[in-house]
Amino acid sequence: MFALQGEIALVTGASRGIGRSIALTMGQQGASIVGTSTSDLGAQGVTTALDEAGIDGKGAVLDVTHGDNVVNVVRQIEEDFGPVSILVNNAGITRDNLLLRMKDEEWDDILDTNLSSVFRVTKACLRGMTRARKGRVINVTSIVGATGNPGQTNYAAAKAGLVGFTKSLASEVASRGITVNAIAPGFIETDMTASLEKSRRDELATAIPLGRLGVGEDVAVVAVFLASPEASYITGQVIHVNGGLYMSS
């Protein structure tokens, strides 16, 4: 079940956190992995982690806000491994502020890195998937895209935008054998949530019905499932992974 042998997965933002877990878990299921970071050091770290786990693949330097960089990285993957068959749009950042204090750059950076990036990377990979008449696109959105969160108008708007993108593209490419889904994590233990104060983390853990923040693997197993042949009849969906904090209809 859930075997990914022969698949070529591009995971953006795989140097740490959720992306790293997804890259390693997909690799353990047999996929060849290209996992990205914005730095040489981060990309080297991905290569080392894959090597140590005995997984085929490598790290690559990619800034998802640079269109040329995106096109070149995807072209290089096609030359080295073949066309990307699983794309995980995971890279993301936060720049929290109340709207009245939010600077234009804080708004623009979030929309560019978390939403426009997904347009760029997906478009670059879609031609290969369309030719192969198979593919999986998995977009990492957030609980906040569904619930909203004070101080995160920019982030919530980008993540909600990803949901609309996911459903629209799912309809466009279904006839080509390509599925497009989103995963909406709740609060997951990564660098992104490490900056939360301890009192806030304790408060959150109490509010989460399953009693703890999530870990990367909680999200990674869902990504593996959505990428697998067993999920071939699932498209245009948002799968929430949040310990019960938000129960979507």
Ligand code: NAP
């Ligand atoms: P993280 O630990 O902060 O890691 C972020 C990753 O994104 C890093 O690998 C980073 O690469 C990469 N990245 C940042 N800016 C980039 C850019 N411009 N181009 C390419 N890559 C870039 O984050 P995380 O918590 O694992 O979050 C991963 C995804 O899950 C994000 O989309 C986030 O919004 C979403 N999410 C997280 C949570 C949570 O509780 N943690 C909840 C809901 C959704 P570098 O190596 O260069 O730093």
